[in-house]
Amino acid sequence: xxxxxxxxxxxxxxxxxxxxxxxxxxxxxxxxxxxxxxxxxxxxxxxxxxxxxxxxxxxxxxxxxxxxxxxxxxxxxxxxxxxxxxxxxxxxxxxxxxxxxxxxxxxxxxxxxxxxxxxxxxxxxxxxxxxxxxxxxxxxxxxxxxxxxxxxxxxxxxxxxxxxxxxxxxxxxxxxxxxxxxxxxxxxxxxxxxxxxxxxxxxxxxxxxxxxxxxxxxxxxxxxxxxxxxxxxxxxxxxxxxxxxxxxxxxxxxxxxxxxxxxxxxxxxxx
Amino acid sequence: xxxxxxxxxxxxxxxxxxxxxxxxxxxxxxxxxxxxxxxxxxxxxxxxxxxxxxxxxxxxxxxxxxxxxxxxxxxxxxxxxxxxxxxxxxxxxxxxxxxxxxxxxxxxxxxxxxxxxxxxxxxxxxxxxxxxxxxxxxxxxxxxxxxxxxxxxxxxxxxxxxxxxxxxxxxxxxxxxxxxxxxxxxxxxxxxxxxxxxxxxxxxxxxxxxxxxxxxxxxxxxxxxxxxxxxxxxxxxxxxxxxxxxxxxxxxxxxxxxxxxxxxxxxxxxxxxxxxxxxxxxxxxxxx
Amino acid sequence: xxxxxxxxxxxxxxxxxxxxxxxxxxxxxxxxxxxxxxxxxxxxxxxxxxxxxxxxxxxxxxxxxxxxxxxxxxxxxxxxxxxxxxxxxxxxxxxxxxxxxxxxxxxxxxxxxxxxxxxxxxxxxxxxxxxxxxxxxxxxxxxxxxxxxxxxxxxxxxxxxxxxxxxxxxxxxxxxxxxxxxxxxxxxxxxxxxxxxxxxxxxxxxxxxxxxxxxxxxxxxxxxxxxxxxxxxxxxxxxxxxxxxxxxxxxxxxxxxxxxxxxxxxxxxxxxxxxxxxxxxxxxxxxxxxxxxxxxxxxxxxxxxxxxxxxxxxxxxxxxxxxxxxxxxxxxxxxxxxxxxxxxxxxxxxxxxxxxxxxxxxxxxxxxx
Numbered sequence: 001x002x003x004x005x006x007x008x009x010x011x012x013x014x015x016x017x018x019x020x021x022x023x024x025x026x027x028x029x030x031x032x033x034x035x036x037x038x039x040x041x042x043x044x045x046x047x048x049x050x051x052x053x054x055x056x057x058x059x060x061x062x063x064x065x066x067x068x069x070x071x072x073x074x075x076x077x078x079x080x081x082x083x084x085x086x087x088x089x090x091x092x093x094x095x096x097x098x099x100x101x102x103x104x105x106x107x108x109x110x111x112x113x114x115x116x117x118x119x120x121x122x123x124x125x126x127x128x129x130x131x132x133x134x135x136x137x138x139x140x141x142x143x144x145x146x147x148x149x150x151x152x153x154x155x156x157x158x159x160x161x162x163x164x165x166x167x168x169x170x171x172x173x174x175x176x177x178x179x180x181x182x183x184x185x186x187x188x189x190x191x192x193x194x195x196x197x198x199x200x201x202x203x204x205x206x207x208x209x210x211x212x213x214x215x216x217x218x219x220x221x222x223x224x225x226x227x228x229x230x231x232x233x234x235x236x237x238x239x240x241x242x243x244x245x246x247x248x249x250x251x252x253x254x255x256x257x258x259x260x261x262x263x264x265x266x267x268x269x270x271x
Numbered sequence: 272x273x274x275x276x277x278x279x280x281x282x283x284x285x286x287x288x289x290x291x292x293x294x295x296x297x298x299x300x301x302x303x304x305x306x307x308x309x310x311x312x313x314x315x316x317x318x319x320x321x322x323x324x325x326x327x328x329x330x331x332x333x334x335x336x337x338x339x340x341x342x343x344x345x346x347x348x349x350x351x352x353x354x355x356x357x358x359x360x361x362x363x364x365x366x367x368x369x370x371x372x373x374x375x376x377x378x379x380x381x382x383x384x385x386x387x388x389x390x391x392x393x394x395x396x397x398x399x400x401x402x403x404x405x406x407x408x409x410x411x412x413x414x415x416x417x418x419x420x421x422x423x424x425x426x427x428x429x430x431x432x433x434x435x436x437x438x439x440x441x442x443x444x445x446x447x448x449x450x451x452x453x454x455x456x457x458x459x460x461x462x463x464x465x466x467x468x469x470x471x472x473x474x475x476x477x478x479x480x481x482x483x484x485x486x487x488x489x490x491x492x493x494x495x496x497x498x499x500x501x502x503x504x505x506x507x508x509x510x511x512x513x514x515x516x517x518x519x520x521x522x523x524x525x526x527x528x529x530x531x532x533x534x535x536x537x538x539x540x541x542x543x544x545x546x547x548x549x550x551x552x553x554x555x556x557x558x559x
Numbered sequence: 560x561x562x563x564x565x566x567x568x569x570x571x572x573x574x575x576x577x578x579x580x581x582x583x584x585x586x587x588x589x590x591x592x593x594x595x596x597x598x599x600x601x602x603x604x605x606x607x608x609x610x611x612x613x614x615x616x617x618x619x620x621x622x623x624x625x626x627x628x629x630x631x632x633x634x635x636x637x638x639x640x641x642x643x644x645x646x647x648x649x650x651x652x653x654x655x656x657x658x659x660x661x662x663x664x665x666x667x668x669x670x671x672x673x674x675x676x677x678x679x680x681x682x683x684x685x686x687x688x689x690x691x692x693x694x695x696x697x698x699x700x701x702x703x704x705x706x707x708x709x710x711x712x713x714x715x716x717x718x719x720x721x722x723x724x725x726x727x728x729x730x731x732x733x734x735x736x737x738x739x740x741x742x743x744x745x746x747x748x749x750x751x752x753x754x755x756x757x758x759x760x761x762x763x764x765x766x767x768x769x770x771x772x773x774x775x776x777x778x779x780x781x782x783x784x785x786x787x788x789x790x791x792x793x794x795x796x797x798x799x800x801x802x803x804x805x806x807x808x809x810x811x812x813x814x815x816x817x818x819x820x821x822x823x824x825x826x827x828x829x830x831x832x833x834x835x836x837x838x839x840x841x842x843x844x845x846x847x848x849x850x851x852x853x854x855x856x857x858x859x860x861x862x863x864x865x866x867x868x869x870x871x872x873x874x875x876x877x878x879x880x881x882x883x884x885x886x887x888x889x890x891x892x893x894x895x896x897x898x899x900x901x902x903x904x905x906x907x908x909x910x911x912x913x914x915x916x917x918x919x920x921x922x923x924x925x926x927x928x
Contacts, residue, residue, distance in 0.1 A: 013372050024369070028409075092284070109294075124301065151290075179281065184282050
């Protein structure tokens with residue numbers, strides 16, 4: 001009797017579906033990437049390789065201005081959200097109080113609520129209280145959206161640590177402030193970076209909340225691009241979309257590489 | 272005394288106050304405000320609100336006095352809501368059909384391959400949603416790649432909206448399922464297989480039940496945003512049919528009827544609550 | 560001041576004296592400010608270097624804004640919108656700090672009634688008198704207290720003559736032709752424009768209160784909906800010249816631009832009437848850089864500058880003396896310059912009453928579904 005060795009291929013539809021979904025995920029992205037180097041004036045018909053549309057982008061002052069606006073929101077947003085999320089993760093500890101559960105659910109609500117609801121709600125609140133739609137109102141709307149995301153890596157990192165360290169410190173009489181400054185925060189620094197990165201990307205990406213809460217000086221990159229997209233496919237938009245694809249991907253790859261090499265060197269040092 | 276269960280183990284409890292303040296004022300308050308607005312009267316010239324209690328907004332959503340003055344159920348809004356639910360449902364279903372095998376496939380690879388594949392699934396999620404939507408505009412347009420290959424022009428139809436949404440949310444489905452499929456015990460699958468179970472039987476009787484938590488999580492995180500989607504219908508659907516997201520946007524913008532917009536948002540919120548509760552309840556039932 | 564005095568009792572003479580002194584001072588200052596302002600109703604130099612312009616998307620030549628910055632040292636931050644209602648919604652929701660906005664005729668009236676516009680003191684501007692007579696005293700802003708004209712145009716329809724062979728000349732023929740080109744037609748995403756056109760096509764008047772007429776309009780637009788490629792107010796130039804749609808509701812200037820890309824493009828001034836719309840520059844309440852806004856308004860009333868705007872957008876303007884800077888080929892084309900007879904078909908449109916507007920919303924929602 002022939003020995004039947006088991007492999008994934010024995011489960012029906014698993015491999016073809018898996019491969020098909022990767023193709024499905026990458027076909028559009030690759031198309032945009034390729035067509036951003038199209039020579040033609042026609043966005044969708046290939047006529048030869050050229051980088052001419054990339055150079056036109058640099059002259060687009062509106063694009064550059066809106067990108068600057070987005071950065072001016074996303075960078076502080078990332079820092080504030082990461083700090084607030086750290087505070088949340090440290091402060092709640094292992095608490096299970098009813099009030100704290102409700103409060104935590106509120107903080108985490110942007111993760112699960114449809115963005116259209118939270119964004120019109122924020123708009124209605126601002127107009128009710130008379131808060132002008134300005135830089136800081138948009139910034140805080142973004143921070144609220146990012147905090148629950150920023151919280152995730154920090155929380156899981158805290159949980160991953162040997163809980164005995166914290167308990168030992170408390171038992172030895174360290175004040176909670178001392179535990180925080182000497183143990184929790186130093187341990188959290190790598191997680192803070194990924195929280196910040198996550199918040200940065202979410203803020204850079206956000207369209208709906210920005211659409212409702214933006215004011216005169218805060219036309220963000222996604223709002224500007226949405227306006228362009230309504231005009232349909234153009235060579236210029238091909239390039240913008242390609243850049244929106246390339247930049248975060250490169251950032252992500254560099255980030256992954258950096259953390260793995262760091263981890264490796266740390267491990268090497270420990271040996 | 273064991274301090275393990277004591278709150279504040281990582282530091283003082285007060286440092287979480289900023290997050291709570293933010294949660295109360297910028298998550299809680301907006302939800303309360305729209306709920307209140309939905310029971311108020313529309314303002315003069317049709318914008319803002321007047322502080323007077325009325326059920327007009329909900330009446331507008333559910334009933335209508337047609338042009339001839341006859342009162343009846345308002346099928347216009349109900350149809351829009353129904354259409355949104357149907358679309359979100361279909362998108363979730365397709366994401367399930369594609370996402371479950373993908374997640375299992377990834378989870379059954381070597382660890383190093385798994386890491387690469389998961390990164391590949393995650394990358395599209397990091398790319399701006401507008402760029403991803405645009406990619407489909409490019410593919411589905413007249414003279415777009417698909418049309419050049421002989422497919423009909425799908426841009427500015429409901430099909431395009433459907434494809435765009437499925438594309439946007441597929442990673443959301445794959446990731447939580449993968450998280451639970453990762454823990455799959457290969458030896459159980461091998462044992463079942465050795466005992467002569469067919470591939471389908473292993474899949475349906477063993478694998479799927481083992482990853483159901485991931486599936487519930489995936490369903491909630493795909494269905495909810497799909498229900499309130501705005502970008503894909505606006506850009507890919509050609510603005511021809513309304514969905515609840517575009518309807519709310521329209522009431523707060525173009526039509527300037529904040530109470531009706533708020534009422535619709537409250538309805539959407541209620542639907543979200545039902546979905547969250549039901550998926551969570553299923554989880555609890557199964558866990559016990 | 561009256562209020563202040565009535566609140567003060569006799570026993571508080573001292574305080575009264577102080578109060579009247581304070582009042583006197585504030586009055587002096589108060590008078591001094593407008594006086595300084597009267598001389599300075601038009602600023603002698605920019606204040607700061609910023610200007611927040613909130614304009615329709617794709618509606619002003621970027622090169623023109625660059626030249627404005629070069630000549631005045633004022634940077635223009637451009638925010639864009641796609642409809643008057645969207646702009647109004649933004650301002651009403653509390654967006655403050657836009658310095659110049661571009662409302663269309665009827666919206667000027669609405670915004671002025673809501674107290675959202677400030678007086679611009681046009682007469683103090685060096686170029687303040689450069690208005691064509693027919694644009695100096697419009698129904699929505701008698702005497703131009705709140706606005707100066709930007710561009711104006713007419714809403715008709717465009718088609719490709721190699722594809723559409725029936726030569727439609729009226730809205731009636733426009734709607735009748737749509738079913739012959741399934742998936743190849745476009746109308747605006749604008750309830751007023753679309754419902755008005757539908758009413759006109761049946762010989763009815765826009766803003767009608769007649770429910771049977773509105774019902775007929777609703778039936779008409781619902782019947783053509785399956786044949787539409789898009790319901791869109793932007794992106795139509797490319798749609799027409801590229802042939803994605805062959806028959807579209809269009810503005811004259813946009814059609815002229817499409818014609819430059821595709822010679823088969825034809826613009827029609829429908830014989831059953833059409834709206835003449837006029838866009839205007841205005842300064843909203845809450846503007847941060849009012850002086851710079853005035854400098855911008857004045858600068859845009861210079862014939863050479865406004866002509867550049869016209870040349871780029873392909874819509875005519877309301878400034879005298881700009882004709883000699885307009886592109887000759889454009890000026891010769893009827894899509895840019897309608898004949899007197901065509902111009903006479905255009906009607907400046909006042910907004911419908913709120914009641915009728917609500918009926919329009921019902922028709923539109925039923926249509927969009």
